[in-house]
Amino acid sequence: xxxxxxxxxxxxxxxxxxxxxxxxxxxxxxxxxxxxxxxxxxxxxxxxxxxxxxxxxxxxxxxxxxxxxxxxxxxxxxxxxxxxxxxxxxxxxxxxxxxxxxxxxxxxxxxxxxxxxxxxxxxxxxxxxxxxxxxxxxxxxxxxxxxxxxxxxxxxxxxxxxxxxxxxxxxxxxxxxxxxxxxxxxxxxxxxxxxxxxxxxxxxxxxxxxxxxxxxxxxxxxxxxxxxxxxxxxxxxxxxxxxxxxxxxxxxxxxxxxxxxxxxxxxxxxxxxxxxxxxxxxxxxxxxxxxxxxxxxxxxxxxxxxxxxxxxxxxxxxxxxxxxxxxxxxxxxxxxxxxxxxxxxxxxxxxxxxxxxxxxxxxxxxxxxxxxxxxx
Amino acid sequence: xxxxxxxxxxxxxxxxxxxxxxxxxxxxxxxxxxxxxxxxxxxxxxxxxxxxxxxxxxxxxxxxxxxxxxxxxxxxxxxxxxxxxxxxxxxxxxxxxxxxxxxxxxxxxxxxxxxxxxxxxxxxxxxxxxxxxxxxxxxxxxxxxxxxxxxxxxxxxxxxxxxxxxxxxxxxxxxxxxxxxxxxxxxxxxxxxxxxxxxxxxxxxxxxxxxxxxxxxxxxxxxxxxxxxxxxxxxxxxxxxxxxxxxxxxxxxxxxxxxxxxxxxxxxxxxxxxxxxxxxxxxxxxxxxxxxxxxxxxxxxxxxxxxxxxxxxxxxxxxxxxxxxxxxxxxxxxxxxxxxxxxxxxxxxxxxxxxxxxxxxxxxxxxxxxxxxxxxxxxxxxxxxxxxxxxxxxxxxxxxxxxxxxxxxxxxxxxxxxxxxxxxxxxxxxxxxxxxxxxxxxxxxxxxxxxxxxxxxxxxxxxxxxxxxxxxxxxxxxxxxxxxxxxxxxxxxxxxxxxxxxxxxxxxxxxxxxxxxxxxxxxxxxxxxxxxxxxxxxxxxxxxxxxxxxxx
Numbered sequence: 024x025x026x027x028x029x030x031x032x033x034x035x036x037x038x039x040x041x042x043x044x045x046x047x048x049x050x051x052x053x054x055x056x057x058x059x060x061x062x063x064x065x066x067x068x069x070x071x072x073x074x075x076x077x078x079x080x081x082x083x084x085x086x087x088x089x090x091x092x093x094x095x096x097x098x099x100x101x102x103x104x105x106x107x108x109x110x111x112x113x114x115x116x117x118x119x120x121x122x123x124x125x126x127x128x129x130x131x132x133x134x135x136x137x138x139x140x141x142x143x144x145x146x147x148x149x150x151x152x153x154x155x156x157x158x159x160x161x162x163x164x165x166x167x168x169x170x171x172x173x174x175x176x177x178x179x180x181x182x183x184x185x186x187x188x189x190x191x192x193x194x195x196x197x198x199x200x201x202x203x204x205x206x207x208x209x210x211x212x213x214x215x216x217x218x219x220x221x222x223x224x225x226x227x228x229x230x231x232x233x234x235x236x237x238x239x240x241x242x243x244x245x246x247x248x249x250x251x252x253x254x255x256x257x258x259x260x261x262x263x264x265x266x267x268x269x270x271x272x273x274x275x276x277x278x279x280x281x282x283x284x285x286x287x288x289x290x291x292x293x294x295x296x297x298x299x300x301x302x303x304x305x306x307x308x309x310x311x312x313x314x315x316x317x318x319x320x321x322x323x324x325x326x327x328x329x330x331x332x333x334x335x336x337x338x339x340x341x342x343x344x345x346x347x348x349x350x351x352x353x354x355x356x357x358x359x360x361x362x363x364x365x366x367x368x369x370x371x372x373x374x375x376x377x378x379x380x381x382x383x384x385x386x387x388x389x390x391x392x393x394x395x396x397x398x399x
Numbered sequence: 400x401x402x403x404x405x406x407x408x409x410x411x412x413x414x415x416x417x418x419x420x421x422x423x424x425x426x427x428x429x430x431x432x433x434x435x436x437x438x439x440x441x442x443x444x445x446x447x448x449x450x451x452x453x454x455x456x457x458x459x460x461x462x463x464x465x466x467x468x469x470x471x472x473x474x475x476x477x478x479x480x481x482x483x484x485x486x487x488x489x490x491x492x493x494x495x496x497x498x499x500x501x502x503x504x505x506x507x508x509x510x511x512x513x514x515x516x517x518x519x520x521x522x523x524x525x526x527x528x529x530x531x532x533x534x535x536x537x538x539x540x541x542x543x544x545x546x547x548x549x550x551x552x553x554x555x556x557x558x559x560x561x562x563x564x565x566x567x568x569x570x571x572x573x574x575x576x577x578x579x580x581x582x583x584x585x586x587x588x589x590x591x592x593x594x595x596x597x598x599x600x601x602x603x604x605x606x607x608x609x610x611x612x613x614x615x616x617x618x619x620x621x622x623x624x625x626x627x628x629x630x631x632x633x634x635x636x637x638x639x640x641x642x643x644x645x646x647x648x649x650x651x652x653x654x655x656x657x658x659x660x661x662x663x664x665x666x667x668x669x670x671x672x673x674x675x676x677x678x679x680x681x682x683x684x685x686x687x688x689x690x691x692x693x694x695x696x697x698x699x700x701x702x703x704x705x706x707x708x709x710x711x712x713x714x715x716x717x718x719x720x721x722x723x724x725x726x727x728x729x730x731x732x733x734x735x736x737x738x739x740x741x742x743x744x745x746x747x748x749x750x751x752x753x754x755x756x757x758x759x760x761x762x763x764x765x766x767x768x769x770x771x772x773x774x775x776x777x778x779x780x781x782x783x784x785x786x787x788x789x790x791x792x793x794x795x796x797x798x799x800x801x802x803x804x805x806x807x808x809x810x811x812x813x814x815x816x817x818x819x820x821x822x823x824x825x826x827x828x829x830x831x832x833x834x835x836x837x838x839x840x841x842x843x844x845x846x847x848x849x850x851x852x853x854x855x856x857x858x859x860x861x862x863x864x865x866x867x868x869x870x871x872x873x874x875x876x877x878x879x880x881x882x883x884x885x886x887x888x889x890x891x892x893x894x895x896x897x898x899x900x901x902x903x904x905x906x907x908x909x910x911x912x913x914x915x916x917x918x919x920x921x922x923x924x925x926x927x928x929x930x931x932x933x934x935x936x937x938x939x940x941x942x943x944x945x946x947x948x949x950x951x
Contacts, residue, residue, distance in 0.1 A: 231553040233921030236932040237817075244815030271579050283924060286564055287593060298582055304568055304591055305578035308818045310925040314553055332924045333561065335554055 025217065025229050026203045027338075029318050029349040030359065031326045031379050035065025035195035038174075040359060042184040044350065045203040047358040055115075055204050057180035059189075060218040060225045061172040061196035063324045063381070067102060068170070068193075074101050074126040075145050078165045078173040079152075080213070081121045085161030089123075089152065096148065097130025104194065106187055113186050116178035122187060124172055146222055146249050153214075163213050166220045172196070173225075175216040198320055202227040215254035218319075219261040222249065226264060226319030228257035229336045229351050234312040235259065241308035242266065260317050263309050268321075275327055276389050276396060277302070279376050282311045283332040285391055294394040318349045324381040334373040340386050341368035347379045347386060409518065411480045415511035417868060418488035418503040420478040426500035429474055433492035433501050438877035438889075441486035442501075445477025476501065482515045489863050489870040491879040505867060523790040524697075526873025526883060527864045528830070528853055529688070529782050530794065537831050538782075539801045539941055543840040546950060547933040549921035556923050558914035563923045565913060566629065567596040567848045569679055570749035570774045572819050589774065590749050592678055595622075595630045596926055597838060597909055599902075600779075600825050600850030601655045601681060601753070603637030604662075605696050605705045605717075606786030606873070608890035611860055611882045614898020616643065618859065619651050621899060622906055630906055631678045633850070636694050636719060638662015638708045644669040649677050655753075656740065657683035658693050659719030661709040667743070676748050679774065680740045682733075684723070684763075685755030687783025687800070687826035689792035693719030697787050699876040700885045729766050737772050749774030756780040756798030756826060764807050768816050775821040777850060778803055782827020784853035784864070786883055787874030800826045801844060805945050808845020808929060817929060821847030829854040830866065834905075835912030843930045844945060856882055859901035860893060 026048040028041045038059050045057070068076065081089060093100075103125040112118055133141055149167040156162025165173035172194075176183045180203045184190070202217040217227035232238070235256035242250040242262050247270070250262050260282070267273045267281050284303040290296045314335030318328045328338055328349045340349050341356050343363050350356040356368065371377045374391040413419050420442055434442050451469045478486060488503045516523045533541070549555045570591030573581065581588050599619065604612050615632055622630040629651075636657035643649060644666060654677045656663060685691060696705070696717040706713040723732065733752060740750040751774040754763055760778055767773035780800025785793065804824045811817040824846040828837045830853065838849045856862035860882045863870040873883035881890035917923065920933050927933065935948035942949035 231549070231921070233547075233549060233553060234925070234927065234930065237927070237929040240812045240929065241815075241817065244812055244817070246815065266575075271575055273579070286562070287566070301578050301582050301588060302575070304572050305575040305818070307568065307572070307925060308928075312922045312924050312927075314921075333556075 025227075025351070026355065027217075027227050027229055027316065027318050027349070027351040028201045028355050028359070029320070029326055030199045031324075031347050031381075031383055032197050033345040033383055035197050036199060037190050037195055038199050038201065039184055039190045041199040041201035042180050042189065044348070044355040044359040045201055046181045048203070048350075048352045048355045056175070056177045056216050057183050058175040058202045058216040058218055058227070059173060060200035060220065060227075060320065061194070061198065062170055062225070062320060063197035064170055064172065065195035065197065066193040067104075068126065068172070071102055071126045071169075073169055074128055075167050075169050076124060076126045076172055077167045078171070079123050079156075080119050080163045080176075081123050082161040083120045085156060085159070086121055086123070088155065088159070089162060092152070092155070093127065097132055098127040100125055101128045102126040108186055108188075113178060113182040116176060116183055116186060122174065142222055150248060150251070168220070168223060171220065171223070171225075173218070173220060175213050177213070198324055198326065200225055200227055200318065200320060212254045214252060217255070217257055219255070219258045221261055221265045222269065223322035224261060224265045224268065224319065226261040226317055228260050228318075229316040229338070230314040230331070232256040232259060232311055232313040232315060234310065237308055238263070238311070245270070257315075260311070260315070261319070264319060266309070267306075274396065275321060275325065275378060276376060278327075279329050279374075279391055281306045281309050282329070283373070284310060289392065293392065298395070316351060325378050327376060327378045328371055329376050330371050330373055332373055337370070339368055339370045340377045340379075341365065342386075344384045347383060349377075409482060409515045411482065411511055411515065413478050413480055414506070416478070416480065416485050417506055417510040417512050418486040419506060420476065420486055420492070421502050421504050422476045423500040424473070424475055426498040427475060428498055430497060432495040432497070433476060436491045436495045436879070438489065438491065438872060438879050439484055439487055440479070441484050442476050442478055442492065445475050447473050447475060449473055482512055482518060485512050485516075487870050487872055488868070489872075489879050524695075524787060524874055525790055525793070525871040526784075526786045526788070527871030528784045528793075528866065529827070530866055530868045530871075531782065532866050533831075537833070538827065539799065539936070539938075540828070540837040540840050541831050541833050542938065542941075543836075543934050543936050543947070544950065545839065545843075545916055545920060545933050546935040546948060548919050553921045556918040556921060558911070558918040561918065561923055563914055565596065565910070565917070565926055566593045567926050567928075568592070568821055569594050569631075569751070569823075569848070570821070571772065572821075574819065587746065589772065590747050592631075592749060593629060594678065594848070595628050595906070596842060596848035597630070597906065598653070598823065598848055598850045599630070599632040599855050600852040601633040601635035601653075601683065601686075602786070602852050602856075603635030603655075603694070603696070604640060604708060605637040605700060605885070606635060606883060608878070608881055608884050608893065609704065610890045610893040610895045611856075611898060612640075614859065614893070614895035615855070615902060616648065617895060617899035618902025620648050621903055623651050626903070626907070628906060628910070633681055636661050636683060637696070637705070638665050640708065641665060641669060645672050645674065647675050649673060650675040652677050653679045653681050655681040655683055657719055658721065658723045659717065661711070661717065661719070664710045665708055670743065676744050679749040679751065680744075681777065682736055682740065682750065682752045684752055685757070685779070686753070686785065687755050687779030687781055687797050688785030689788035690755035690757060690781070690797040691721055692788065692792050693721045695719070695787040695874070697874050697876070699874075700883075702885045705885060729763065733766065734770050734772070737770065741772055751775035751777060753777035753779060755783075756800055756803040758798060760798070760803055760807055761810055764810060764820070767820055768811070768814055773820060775823060775847070776807065777823040777825060778807065779850070780804075780824065780826025782830055783825060784856075785873070797826075800824050800828075800841070802944055804841060804846055805844045809946065811845075812929070817845070823848050823850055825850035825852070835909050835916060838909070839913060839916045840934060843927055843934050844947075845929045845931075847926070847928055855902065855905065858905045859898050
């Protein structure tokens with residue numbers, strides 16, 4: 024089973040904090056890989072809020088092709104973080120030429136575009152790079168988005184973190200999502216490693232998604248170019264959230280109503296029963312049916328956690344004002360925030376959505392049985 | 400053959416018949432029940448002559464005056480060999496025999512009867528099933544296995560104790576974007592019914608006896624009202640009894656309109672008095688048992704009651720035309736008909752077409768995707784059964800359901816409408832007894848639900864039909880079980896209460912079996928429609944065709 028750990032903090036933290044928590048939960052993962060999502064960045068990236076950051080792994084040849092490609096579009100490198108790794112990687116970690124984290128200035132030709140158009144173009148650029156990289160096997164691209172850094176590598180999380188020197192002072196973030204282990208059912212592939220990302224939305228998941236194939240088919244037939252990939256059955260959780268927010272204009276409080284809708288008898292007495300019933304019908308193909316704990320980050324930098332309908336996976340939220348952590352197991356939370364009030368920890372159940380908004384003063388709990396917030 | 404008999408081309412011996420009556424003289428009490436019960440008069444009282452040789456006693460050495468040849472007459476059962484009276488193998492004789500001394504046995508070679516049941520130039524017509532004996536392994540549906548078992552990557556679910564919601568939708572579902580907008584703007588959202596995925600398919604009042612119909616309706620009402628299972632039953636083309644039209648139970652009924660429009664005068668007139676809307680309207684364009692041919696109710700079955708409900712004279716055959724009279728083109732006619740039916744109930748009732756399995760199903764489906772009112776599509780495969788049809792239609796026309804349904808579903812996936820137009824599959828589901836496995840396979844191939852006809856006749860009423868041409872006399876109203884008869888002397892054999900009990904048994908056991916299939920696949924909160932990654936078959940070509948896994 025995977026281990027998941029997420030932090031949201033007023034003070035920018037090193038991603039090693041999250042990796043150390045994964046290390047504590049080590050019994051439960053096989054150390055076959057690690058994935059990191061960093062946002063609300065500190066350090067030098069703090070000043071680069073509007074500039075998209077490209078994260079990925081490149082061969083020397085790939086890097087040349089990248090530079091050529093980006094230059095042609097009109098992207099100018101604004102800042103880059105060089106990760107110089109020791110000559111010999113730890114056991115199980117492949118030797119790579121370049122781990123790239125590079126911020127770009129938007130092309131001048133994009134100046135008059137609306138934010139939506141820019142968002143679409145950024146995503147299409149990432150997809151194009153991904154496709155180029157898959158053809159020549161020289162680039163792996165995780166994200167290309169302002170204020171987002173992603174790092175994924177095969178190997179034991181702690182060894183990878185130390186090998187990449189992730190404790191460096193320029194790499195700090197207020198939001199860190201970390202996942203340990205490659206996925207279970209599909210080939211070892213860096214694109215199958217959580218967290219997954221699309222247009223500002225990231226999520227990672229515990230457990231298997233048994234309804235994967237029909238959901239994947241449904242998303243792929245939506246006609247949205249970003250709904251591709253699916254090297255892992257968990258990628259659909261990210262895309263369903265994206266679909267509900269960007270295409271349906273719904274908030275996070277509706278997410279659980281889409282992936283694990285209430286039963287009909289409960290809908291009858293629900294204050295928003297009429298709407299939720301229609302939503303359940305229309306989004307029937309997006310119902311997840313596996314045992315899953317989903318932890319994710321929204322474009323507004325809120326963190327959330329939801330559970331499957333039967334609450335078959337562990338998951339706990341705890342912390343103090345200014346610092347909250349979402350963890351798949353209690354021991355990870357204990358290691359990361361030992362000083363918190365443990366009696367206030369919360370384990371979301373089958374109806375709950377837990378959210379920590381960017382003010383980080385408390386965690387909010389929404390039950391599916393409650394009325395939805397008023398729609399604008 | 401007696402000496403003064405004649406031999407004509409159609410003179411057959413018992414050996415030439417499909418079914419031969421084995422009768423045991425030693426155990427027969429000559430009670431006559433078998434000859435009385437035989438629906439086709441295949442057996443009659445036989446008077447046989449018998450010679451025995453009696454050796455005279457040695458009462459002296461002189462020649463005995465007594466004959467050693469003794470001729471006696473005895474009585475028993477004789478099987479008729481006239482093709483018009485050929486045994487159909489129903490075994491009603493065995494059912495009534497107090498001494499188990501009589502039984503029809505299938506011939507050991509291909510019968511000769513088949514070449515002679517067209518006398519008068521009338522090809523064979525019959526009811527029943529396609530009589531296709533698949534190999535020992537069964538048909539494609541029987542060979543599909545569910546291979547994606549959750550254990551360690553996922554905990555398997557508990558079929559007995561976990562919460563399940565195995566419901567399906569019947570009705571046009573709009574894309575999520577449109578639904579959200581229309582709900583906010585209070586626009587018209589097409590009606591959608593949440594129903595149980597196993598539907599009792601269309602069998603008309605007329606094809607079925609009143610007792611059978613009543614039993615089905617009672618069973619369905621019990622399932623809904625006492626067990627909270629939203630099971631639906633379709634009427635077929637023959638209207639609906641007036642009292643049912645005006646009762647609250649109408650909401651469990653899918654009314655069918657077909658090319659003969661039988662019964663619709665009555666339905667239209669009942670409209671203002673309806674307390675509930677029907678579940679849905681099914682427009683029949685074709686059926687699996689006799690694709691491209693209309694319904695057929697033969698005159699034997701058109702009694703006063705049937706005639707009244709259908710609005711026709713008694714004692715005439717009622718062949719529906721193969722096509723709807725108003726039909727000019729698919730675009731114009733189907734859309735028009737769907738819309739008129741919507742209008743009749745104020746746009747509150749889903750309306751969907753039913754077609755027979757055909758290689759042109761995709762053309763129909765593509766048309767429906769562009770029709771915002773079409774509430775679904777039912778496809779009835781070649782293995783569908785019927786009350787009456789020409790033998791040639793039943794045996795040779797139509798398309799197997801598995802690949803037809805799969806093509807339709809994958810086409811919907813290509814255009815992104817797999818959630819918008821539910822597909823319902825029928826035709827041979829459970830024909831070898833594997834109802835839940837067949838239904839689950841079709842659902843995972845892409846069906847939103849399945850329709851059953853023959854299965855429920857067999858399981859709920861004891862229909863005698865088999866896949867080897869047994870009985871099959873539904874068309875002439877002589878059903879020995881009273882299921883498809885309109886003769887009160889026959890249908891009083893069928894107790895509606897018992898039929899209702901069996902309907903409930905069937906659905907409850909099906910429900911448990913369906914859970915036993917989906918729970919180990921890790922599915923419980925939604926019906927696994929299109930979950931083809933769980934399916935596999937040990938036939939490479941079938942696997943390729945259906946786009947599922949090949950396993951050996």
